[in-house]
Amino acid sequence: MKRVARYTAVALILGLALVLTLAFRRDPHDIKTGTVGKPAPAFTLRSLTDGTSVSLDQYKGKIVVLNFWASWCIPCKEENPALTNVWERYRGTDVVLLGVVFQDSADAARTYTTRLGNTWTSAIDGDGQVALRYGVFGPPETYFIGADGIIAGRHIGPIDESTLLTGIDTLRKAARP
């Protein structure tokens, strides 16, 4: 018993020390953008509002602004007016704003969209697999996907209107050389 306790204590202390030491290898504010420049991972999810299927494929050839969010996330609320303005501006064009809810319950997310009056499509990523494949650090996070299906840019944290417009403009120019 005593031996088990001893080995457990040694293993725990060593493990903790190792994890904390490895944490020095990088600056936590410097988040890798491994998926930028690569094809956007395909997904099929359920729409938050009506349960219909939402897949990235159905927006092929369009510019997709993919916004990961959650109802409990305060910066998501901060960036919402910018998203609303951009959505109103590009509605029905070659630019699509698509929300992906993760780390959240569908009910809370629905209440959130109703309260803020968001009318663009959001899909629910229940098990967080889509967020994981995109390499999302935490909500909010926005990906700019070009007409060619390649992730052209990524913005971590709350996004403002000018960053959204610049991102979209760059992709539009690239699509029409």
Place this chain on the structure above:
Amino acid sequence: MSWGDIGAGALRAGLALALWGLGAAAYAGWKRDARALASARAVAIGAFLLVLVADLAMVGALLSHDFSLVYVAENNARATPAFYSAISLWAALAGSILLWTLILAGAVAYVAIRGTRSLPRLATIALAVLFAMLSFFLVLVTTAAADPFTRIAADGIPGDGTGPNPLLQNHPLMALHPPLLYLGYVLTSVPFAYAIAALILGETNDRWLTETRKAALASWALLGVGIVAGAWWSYAVLGWGGYWAWDPVENAAIMPWLTATAYLHSVMVEEKRRLLRTWNIALVIATFALTILGTFLTRSGVVNSVHSFTQSAIGPLLLGYFVAILVLGAGLLLYRIGDLADRGSIGAPLSRESIFLFQNVLFVAATLTVLLGTLYPLIAEALSGAQLSIGAPYFDRVEVPIGLALLFLMGLGPQLPWHGASRATLERQFTAPVIAAAGGALVAILAGMIGVAPVLTYALAAFVMATVAQEFARGVRARRTLHAETGLAAFVALFTRNGRRYGGYVVHLGIVMVVVAIATSQSRTIELERTLAPGDAMDVAGYHVVLRGLRDVAEPQRATTVADLSITGNGATRELRPGLVQYPNSQQAIGSPGIAAGSRDDVYTILAAYDVTGKAWATIRVRVIPLVSWLWAGGAVVGFGALIAAWPPPRAKRVAVPAPVADAVGAE
């Protein structure tokens, strides 16, 4: 001689004294040498005074804007008001560590003077442990790791400094929150040092527990009040109307508080039944280690947090310190584990000791789950390279059920006798509380609470309140019968005669207030955002909010755009001025909310955006947050209850006769 010379000189002399004290105390403990102990005691006082001089020198440098020091140049400006200049002592890493060192030096001096009188040998070894810690911190503040007195070359001294971080000069609570937390953190080192001393000496009696009870209680209370003050600061400054976000730095503060709470309860089992000895020592070691882990996480810059601190050489040093504490604590505990074995068992499940044990298991579970959530991003990256963050839902999902179970035990435990309860006792003790719980649930449902957790919170809060009221009623009745006192005299006497018990109940009431405030504010907040032209109004939850206009306010250290709002409704009339503040050292304007605090609800207003060119419109966000001020009041009640519990009973004053040092050391 400059402030820098005085401070740096005092710290170096302090380090020399601390190292001397370490040697002297260790020798005094080992050889029972009274002269060495006398020397260690003198050195402890000297070291404290020197560190005090260094802290005052830093405050002097900040107040006189001595920009020849890097710390002052980076955290002060000529326009910084004197109050914020003085408290900039803890506005950044090096100054915070300097304050920490001062508190630790104070603890060392206290143990040297008071502790070594009552438990000479044990306290002498504890003193040596504390001197070792003080030496470590003095090394930090005298080397590149966290030297607050680093100078700027004579030709590079700036004419003005950059000023403190805008968020740290925007609210007076900044004066309170960090020092309270540091006091709480540092005082955990006293029980730890005694526990280590007891393990080194192989003392298996419980005298160190009694000796360190006050330090443990004080550190717990200061940490608790400091956490609530931090929540209040975040609420009043950050402008999102929240007070807790499960940020790594918040988690770092809550973890030692959780284990310290567990310890304050389980120590009673050891005192009454001589059980849980190993467990209690483990909790003391864990609490102290968690304060250092928290400091490491906060100060090393390894986690992504809103409290972003720059990386410095302090990270690896704190990590080494943390590992050394774990190795020393766990190593000694395992070495002595055979001697500490309990000679009895807990027994009946419905006894006070069993409830304390369940409660302890839950507190430790809460700590470990918070620890896992905090460290998970580091573990995930170490194992798979994935960078991710753990959001609030994880913590809410795990901690809310644990919290509710703890609330239930908080009502249950004090109503059960030691050793076990009969059926008759259970009926007598729980009839009223169970009825109160049903009433609490009903109130919650009638108030429109939705969801199991808020309704259960109200029910359990009423349950705990009823148990506390019942205890007070019984205590008063007993005193009136036995001592023929009036009701009020009997009530007061409960606190003066048995402050520990009844102070504890006051703490329970404070916790109930905090819990009810959290449940209500989380589930019943109403929010509305509108863009208004001057003269326009919006209505939120019975309040009529009128935008009177927008104006600019210029101060030497900042420029603010303020929205003048009139709030009427629910019997209140208030003028609020939410603003956006621009500091010269920050690109981004920071929100300064306007808050009308009330016992029923707070009206929390934010100027989200405005027309920069013509001031023709403003976007105003209004949050009506019910009962949130009960959270701060509850924190104060917890602190007050702890004060009652720590207050010495009248009789204890008469027996405190100090023994001469030489005799005491020789007699051990």
